[in-house]
Amino acid sequence: MEKLKDMNDTAKITFYGGAGSVTGANFLFEVDDKKILIDCGLEQGPETAEGTNWIPFSYNPREIDILFITHAHIDHIGKIPKLIHEGFNGKIYSTKPTRALTGPMLLDTAGILSKNKDFDLGKVFSEENINKAFLQWVAFEYHEKIKITDNLEVSFKDAGHILGSAMIEFIYNNKKILFTGDLGNSPSPLLPDTEKITDADYLIMESVYGDRNHESKKDRKNLLERIIEDNYKRKGTLLIPTFSLERSQELLFELNDLVENNRIPMMPIFFDSPLAIRLTEIFKQFRNYFNEKAQKELSKDQYLFDFPGLHSTLESKDSKKINETPSPKIIIAGSGMSSGGRIVHHEKEYLPDANNTILLTGYQSLGTIGRLIQEGIKKIRISGEMVEVRAHVENILGYSGHKDSDSLLNFVEDMQDSVKKIFVVMGEPKSSMFLAQKIRDNLGIEASVPQGGESVFISL
Numbered sequence: 001m002e003k004l005k006d007m008n009d010t011a012k013i014t015f016y017g018g019a020g021s022v023t024g025a026n027f028l029f030e031v032d033d034k035k036i037l038i039d040c041g042l043e044q045g046p047e048t049a050e051g052t053n054w055i056p057f058s059y060n061p062r063e064i065d066i067l068f069i070t071h072a073h074i075d076h077i078g079k080i081p082k083l084i085h086e087g088f089n090g091k092i093y094s095t096k097p098t099r100a101l102t103g104p105m106l107l108d109t110a111g112i113l114s115k116n117k118d119f120d121l122g123k124v125f126s127e128e129n130i131n132k133a134f135l136q137w138v139a140f141e142y143h144e145k146i147k148i149t150d151n152l153e154v155s156f157k158d159a160g161h162i163l164g165s166a167m168i169e170f171i172y173n174n175k176k177i178l179f180t181g182d183l184g185n186s187p188s189p190l191l192p193d194t195e196k197i198t199d200a201d202y203l204i205m206e207s208v209y210g211d212r213n214h215e216s217k218k219d220r221k222n223l224l225e226r227i228i229e230d231n232y233k234r235k236g237t238l239l240i241p242t243f244s245l246e247r248s249q250e251l252l253f254e255l256n257d258l259v260e261n262n263r264i265p266m267m268p269i270f271f272d273s274p275l276a277i278r279l280t281e282i283f284k285q286f287r288n289y290f291n292e293k294a295q296k297e298l299s300k301d302q303y304l305f306d307f308p309g310l311h312s313t314l315e316s317k318d319s320k321k322i323n324e325t326p327s328p329k330i331i332i333a334g335s336g337m338s339s340g341g342r343i344v345h346h347e348k349e350y351l352p353d354a355n356n357t358i359l360l361t362g363y364q365s366l367g368t369i370g371r372l373i374q375e376g377i378k379k380i381r382i383s384g385e386m387v388e389v390r391a392h393v394e395n396i397l398g399y400s401g402h403k404d405s406d407s408l409l410n411f412v413e414d415m416q417d418s419v420k421k422i423f424v425v426m427g428e429p430k431s432s433m434f435l436a437q438k439i440r441d442n443l444g445i446e447a448s449v450p451q452g453g454e455s456v457f458i459s460l
Ligand SMILES: [Zn+2]
Pocket: 071, 073, 161, 182
């Protein structure tokens, strides 16, 4: 009997994805006879459509009781259709905005993957599998208490990373196990700050920026204003490659403010990303999830994310007309690292002219067009065509959606008195190791970096 009790007081966590890498988050939490997954993300990078993404899961999806989703980025939701395809029949739990944002995000990824002729992904990413996911999906408010068993309770805490993003807090035997998902770079223009957690016993935390600090973001709106004005004076076109989810809406929100307060001259602003336009419609439905300041500003403004001069171009025929509009003008389009999407066509058109500007608003991965432009390349191959880069290149780095190294440490410091062990995940190995070391050295808390596929036992 004693032995059985011991077993009941132990939980097992296996780090199937997002261990030793930023993307592909996928953790299995086994407690009280339940098999619970946290996130089911696609591994992203140059090899998205190949490699380990398409080999079968290392566990049996049929045996999983519940899949919890922290937020709607593809590296946290992208393998849901594959999980369904391999027989997952349990429930999916998330916040309400996450459920709403997941639909367009998965359909967009299905569209991109279907263009890759080397793989027959149609069956995995079928509409049927995506629709089935939503039949199994239950959405909750932050802090709503969800009872899983007599001894196991769960709730979502605001992570402040993107709309609806959550940390997942499990309580078992009065012990708290917290999975952070991605942690926001608070304060954000739109979202509330990451909730303060002071009493977790075990922490499974992200570490994308575990070894780096961000530049100050205090001046980013002023910088944006200055770049827009300089470009206007040259009568140029300002290109802003941007990520569809959160970054685009943040940018619209800030442009809205600059336009309506006459801080920038009037000119056409094209919002040329079908996915971002669809996601922005969802943001409009969830304005009660914004921070107080944003809600207050928006209560004065009947047209959320809309202002004089803004043209949202959903159809590609409208997108093509952008070229006919004389400069000065602004074009916002995906993808954020210029690795695809409509921005690529605009880059071919506008990069060769020294009166134009390209503004990079976030981290650019090694090998992407965005990264090469950032590094000052003068001639670049864009979808098979050599393009001269004479346009001005500007950067605003304060737009990162993740906490930096110091903020991650502050987040842990709040629970310094309670936390027994920390597992550092979702970062490049160098970044995760650095953060784990810093937690051990500065806070004296046990911290480790699990390997992909590794299991750990925690006593509860
Ligand atoms: Zn994320």
